[in-house]
Amino acid sequence: MLVWFLPVFLVLLLIGLPVFFGLLAAPGALLFLSGQERDVTLLYRNLYNGMDSFPLMAIPFFMLAGELMNRGGITIRLVEFSQAIMGHLRGGLAHVNILSSMLFAGLSGSAVADTSALGSMLIPAMEKNGYTRRFAAAVTAASSVIGPIIPPSGIMIIYAYVMGESVAALFLAGIVPGVLVGGGLMLVVRALADRYDLPKAERIVRTGEPLSPAENLIARILARANFVGVLWLLYLIVGLIWEGTTGAPFGTGRDEAGDTIGFPVLPVLIFFVVLTEIIFRRLRRVMSEDLRNTCKRAVVPLQTPIIILGGILAGVFTPTEASVMAVAYALVISFLLLRSMTLADLPGILMRSAMGSATVLLLVGAAVAFKVVVSLSHAPEMLAAFILTLSENPLILLFLINILLFIVGMFLDAGPAIIILGPILGPVFVDLGVHPVHFAIIMSVNLTVGLATPPMGLVLFVASSVSGERVETIARAILPFLAVEILVIFLITYFPAISMTIPRLTGFVQ
Amino acid sequence: MAVLTIPLRALVALNTVLLRIGRHAAWMALGLMVIIILLQIGARFTTGALNWTEEAARFLMLWLTGLIAPSAYRWGGFVAIDTIPRALPKTVAHVLLVLLLALSLAVLIVGAGIGWGEVTGFPGTFDTAALYTFFFPSIGDLTVTFGWDRMPRSHMMASLLVGVCLMILVNVELLVKALLGLIAPALELPQDPDQTAMAGTE
Numbered sequence: 001m002l003v004w005f006l007p008v009f010l011v012l013l014l015i016g017l018p019v020f021f022g023l024l025a026a027p028g029a030l031l032f033l034s035g036q037e038r039d040v041t042l043l044y045r046n047l048y049n050g051m052d053s054f055p056l057m058a059i060p061f062f063m064l065a066g067e068l069m070n071r072g073g074i075t076i077r078l079v080e081f082s083q084a085i086m087g088h089l090r091g092g093l094a095h096v097n098i099l100s101s102m103l104f105a106g107l108s109g110s111a112v113a114d115t116s117a118l119g120s121m122l123i124p125a126m127e128k129n130g131y132t133r134r135f136a137a138a139v140t141a142a143s144s145v146i147g148p149i150i151p152p153s154g155i156m157i158i159y160a161y162v163m164g165e166s167v168a169a170l171f172l173a174g175i176v177p178g179v180l181v182g183g184g185l186m187l188v189v190r191a192l193a194d195r196y197d198l199p200k201a202e203r204i205v206r207t208g209e210p211l212s213p214a215e216n217l218i219a220r221i222l223a224r225a226n227f228v229g230v231l232w233l234l235y236l237i238v239g240l241i242w243e244g245t246t247g248a249p250f251g252t253g254r255d256e257a258g259d260t261i262g263f264p265v266l267p268v269l270i271f272f273v274v275l276t277e278i279i280f281r282r283l284r285r286v287m288s289e290d291l292r293n294t295c296k297r298a299v300v301p302l303q304t305p306i307i308i309l310g311g312i313l314a315g316v317f318t319p320t321e322a323s324v325m326a327v328a329y330a331l332v333i334s335f336l337l338l339r340s341m342t343l344a345d346l347p348g349i350l351m352r353s354a355m356g357s358a359t360v361l362l363l364v365g366a367a368v369a370f371k372v373v374v375s376l377s378h379a380p381e382m383l384a385a386f387i388l389t390l391s392e393n394p395l396i397l398l399f400l401i402n403i404l405l406f407i408v409g410m411f412l413d414a415g416p417a418i419i420i421l422g423p424i425l426g427p428v429f430v431d432l433g434v435h436p437v438h439f440a441i442i443m444s445v446n447l448t449v450g451l452a453t454p455p456m457g458l459v460l461f462v463a464s465s466v467s468g469e470r471v472e473t474i475a476r477a478i479l480p481f482l483a484v485e486i487l488v489i490f491l492i493t494y495f496p497a498i499s500m501t502i503p504r505l506t507g508f509v510q
Numbered sequence: 511m512a513v514l515t516i517p518l519r520a521l522v523a524l525n526t527v528l529l530r531i532g533r534h535a536a537w538m539a540l541g542l543m544v545i546i547i548l549l550q551i552g553a554r555f556t557t558g559a560l561n562w563t564e565e566a567a568r569f570l571m572l573w574l575t576g577l578i579a580p581s582a583y584r585w586g587g588f589v590a591i592d593t594i595p596r597a598l599p600k601t602v603a604h605v606l607l608v609l610l611l612a613l614s615l616a617v618l619i620v621g622a623g624i625g626w627g628e629v630t631g632f633p634g635t636f637d638t639a640a641l642y643t644f645f646f647p648s649i650g651d652l653t654v655t656f657g658w659d660r661m662p663r664s665h666m667m668a669s670l671l672v673g674v675c676l677m678i679l680v681n682v683e684l685l686v687k688a689l690l691g692l693i694a695p696a697l698e699l700p701q702d703p704d705q706t707a708m709a710g711t712e
Contacts, residue, residue: 012613014593016594020589021614025614051575051670328544351536358579359579359582413589
């Protein structure tokens with residue numbers, strides 16, 4: 001009898017019961033009716049225990065960091081930086097919209113925050129530049145789904161927690177798919193730019209506004225440090241390839257006889273520092289002062305993803321601690337460097353983040369309780385048996401599951417959908433040989449794209465309210481972009497290396 | 511009609527005050543969580559890891575959720591699929607809303623009953639691992655004792671119970687409003703002034 005909780009739950013959801021109550025009401029009622037009253041208490045305990053988690057704390061902190069960055073005027077710097085890089089292309093502002101979403105994704109991790117923050121800025125600007133409002137809103141909505149794919153990502157934290165996966169592994173696995181989605185969208189804009197004669201834009205928005213001496217100095221140092229870091233990363237990758245092909249050790253060391261072997265560290269580092277300085281001096285000559293200032297203004301905000309991912313990868317912070325560091329960094333920038341916020345702004349920002357977090361935390365707690373009943377009902381085993389009657393070929397099953405997830409994503413937000421379907425579908429596909437991290441990325445990306453699909457795509461509604469354009473009109477204009485996003489979903493599904501290479505290289509996945 | 515509207519006005523006023531207090535406590539809790547985790551990071555690299563920070567932050571997160579989630583519920587922040595209700599005729603949709611609110615209320619009342627048993631019963635008697643307090647209320651016999659000692663788990667578990675109880679109040683308010691909307695659609699219902707104020711700051 002207990003297995004009926006799933007259809008009952010779906011019916012309750014469809015008739016409009018909030019997901020939180022549905023997650024508790026359906027299993028609770030059936031436990032009660034099947035004479036397992038004691039397990040109803042278990043449901044409550046798991047709701048509480050599900051929320052009582054340190055890793056889950058990253059959700060309120062990342063929400064707070066995103067809110068602070070928005071209010072602190074950091075978003076506009078990223079948009080100006082994107083415009084300096086891509087504004088001169090045909091369809092310039094559409095490209096700027098997409099690149100800004102990719103950069104913003106490294107700070108926030110929420111598609112809704114992305115749509116409202118960038119949409120309110122870029123949709124009017126695009127309209128003024130000659131784009132139709134529906135096209136501007138469609139680009140904004142389509143590109144904002146990159147937010148939860150590129151780390152940090154709220155839904156990946158939820159998935160990792162509900163399914164017991166590593167947050168760091170999921171974060172790393174999302175980088176390439178996120179960049180792929182961004183690249184794909186830019187290709188669509190490029191194709192449409194020729195067809196509709198989309199205009200170019202000015203590269204520089206702010207002219208003759210110098211940076212403060214302190215920010216100038218900090219930006220110069222950080223930009224150089226970042227560049228050296230990138231060179232060093234490339235050097236390490238070359239080293240890994242060297243080790244793999246020759247078998248010889250990489251990095252400075254001494255063999256048994258005491259002779260130095262491998263590649264030197266310090267001289268290479270000094271070489272990179274000198275090389276960086278030469279390149280930056282060259283750049284200084286070819287770039288105008290306004291362009292340099294625009295780039296410098298973005299340097300400080302763009303350290304956030306480096307702090308988050310760098311801290312986690314280096315083992316300095318846990319993901320939760322990294323999220324707090326992102327909050328602290330946003331506070332420092334907003335209060336000390338940009339002076340764009342006052343103490344009076346803080347209660348409102350904290351309150352909004354707390355409210356958003358509380359609803360998510362309750363949902364996650366209810367999902368953990370739901371998961372217990374899923375196990376008691378043997379639903380995954382029955383579902384696995386049913387799925388295997390359809391086909392035993394994992395590739396076909398992945399195709400079918402992508403269609404199912406896409407349909408679910410059309411009606412349900414990514415977070416609740418992951419909470420409900422993760423515990424049911426995850427174990428089935430892991431048993432079929434799909435890596436848990438790979439499946440997590442398929443599910444996360446697919447359901448995230450669902451945020452931009454009608455009839456229930458949350459970002460469509462936000463884009464509609466920001467632009468004043470009707471949801472139906474945006475839903476039609478977004479179709480070419482959705483086609484590319486669906487293509488990326490299938491690429492990720494059938495080429496696991498796209499998502500798994502970075503976690504494997506960094507040792508987060510065996 | 512006055513049988514419903516007078517208690518409704520009182521309930522709306524009570525909820526407005528209680529939830530306002532809850533929201534203010536919640537934002538302070540979030541701010542404290544940030545400070546505590548920063549302290550944890552700082553201490554790990556200087557004086558050595560602190561053993562209480564994680565538990566204290568979890569304590570605050572649980573209370574944050576319990577205190578502010580009812581406001582989110584009151585302001586329509588709980589995720590739901592409303593495609594079918596929106597497609598239904600207005601009266602049918604209204605009846606459905608009443609039924610759904612009644613079902614939610616049932617879930618919350620059962621939850622409050624279990625929560626009370628958990629907080630006042632055996633599971634709440636265990637101590638937390640590293641938190642201390644000087645404030646020991648005994649909910650059953652309504653007494654308070656003072657003294658520096660380990661905090662019982664019931665202090666953390668009470669967060670969900672308080673949240674559920676506040677949500678019951680909100681649910682009753684929403685249910686009465688839905689009933690009145692069904693019986694007398696033209697009637698002007700009392701609103702939460704804070705919701706408008708918060709929306710204005712967005």
